Amino acid sequence: xxxxxxxxxxxxxxxxxxxxxxxxxxxxxxxxxxxxxxxxxxxxxxxxxxxxxxxxxxxxxxxxxxxxxxxxxxxxxxxxxxxxxxxxxxxxxxxxxxxxxxxxxxxxxxxxxxxxxxx
Amino acid sequence: xxxxxxxxxxxxxxxxxxxxxxxxxxxxxxxxxxxxxxxxxxxxxxxxxxxxxxxxxxxxxxxxxxxxxxxxxxxxxxxxxxxxxxxxxxxxxxxxxxxxxxxxxxxxxxxxxxxxxxx
DNA sequence: GTTAACAATGGACCATTGTCAATGGTTTTG
DNA sequence: CAAAACCATTGACAATGGTCCATTGTTAAC
Numbered sequence: 185x186x187x188x189x190x191x192x193x194x195x196x197x198x199x200x201x202x203x204x205x206x207x208x209x210x211x212x213x214x215x216x217x218x219x220x221x222x223x224x225x226x227x228x229x230x231x232x233x234x235x236x237x238x239x240x241x242x243x244x245x246x247x248x249x250x251x252x253x254x255x256x257x258x259x260x261x262x263x264x265x266x267x268x269x270x271x272x273x274x275x276x277x278x279x280x281x282x283x284x285x286x287x288x289x290x291x292x293x294x295x296x297x298x299x300x301x302x303x
Numbered sequence: 304x305x306x307x308x309x310x311x312x313x314x315x316x317x318x319x320x321x322x323x324x325x326x327x328x329x330x331x332x333x334x335x336x337x338x339x340x341x342x343x344x345x346x347x348x349x350x351x352x353x354x355x356x357x358x359x360x361x362x363x364x365x366x367x368x369x370x371x372x373x374x375x376x377x378x379x380x381x382x383x384x385x386x387x388x389x390x391x392x393x394x395x396x397x398x399x400x401x402x403x404x405x406x407x408x409x410x411x412x413x414x415x416x417x418x419x420x421x422x
Numbered sequence: 423g424t425t426a427a428c429a430a431t432g433g434a435c436c437a438t439t440g441t442c443a444a445t446g447g448t449t450t451t452g
Numbered sequence: 453c454a455a456a457a458c459c460a461t462t463g464a465c466a467a468t469g470g471t472c473c474a475t476t477g478t479t480a481a482c
Contacts, residue, residue, distance in 0.1 A: 277403060318470075451454100
């Protein structure tokens with residue numbers, strides 16, 4: 185699939201897709217049938233883009249996501265290293281979610297207090 | 304309390320504290336007893352800094368946090384407006400956490416799959 | 423009372439995460 | 453085949469969230 189199609193289906197701008205690719209978050213394969221200079225994306229690219237969105241919402245930076253990709257599908261996977269990396273990131277996200285949860289709770293309490301004021 | 308004390312107790316750099324203050328996230332009171340040009344922070348500043356951290360982990364930008372502050376403790380609070388603002392932010396954070404959760408789940412699954420490989 | 427430590431301000435600088443515009447090549451459509 | 457639509461590359465620009473530095477003022481310690 186060409187970038188235009190990917191853009192249409194994902195809602196992400198072509199510039200952003202190319203930006204992600206430059207940074208190793210997504211890959212395009214050279215087309216088997218065509219010999220142009222157009223990027224050719226596999227179907228999985230869509231899921232990958234969705235995954236990037238999720239990672240960002242979880243507080244991952246592009247650099248971190250790129251490291252993740254390298255570790256889990258790069259050549260010569262170092263299992264121990266990958267395992268350690270994953271565990272660390274899992275911990276970080278859990279901590280972040282804890283903090284976010286506390287903030288959310290506070291917002292809700294604030295809203296409730298406000299509502300009580302409103303009558 | 305002066306900025307140095309706040310910095311010591313919060314672990315946040317003085318530049319960052321002043322940056323936050325410039326952007327309306329925190330306020331210093333003119334000291335009642337002293338007549339210098341030093342910032343004077345109330346005890347609550349510490350909690351405020353902690354709250355800023357939480358908000359950031361929840362994906363809040365500085366601008367959003369500043370708007371929040373204005374709404375809940377600014378002069379002439381518009382209850383309806385504040386209520387709507389809070390609800391919207393609550394929804395956004397919940398959506399973000401949903402995505403983050405999905406990502407976390409995927410990381411855990413990836414780690415489990417990796418572990419299975421390791422023996 | 424003078425030095426050391428602390429604080430304020432202004433402005434430059436930095437990384438991150440995109441976005442835009444210009445220019446030129448490729449494909450598709452009519 | 454000519455025009456419109458699509459794509460690539462390069463490099464500039466922008467917003468966000470700080471950080472650093474130089475200069476100057478203030479306070480505290482010796």
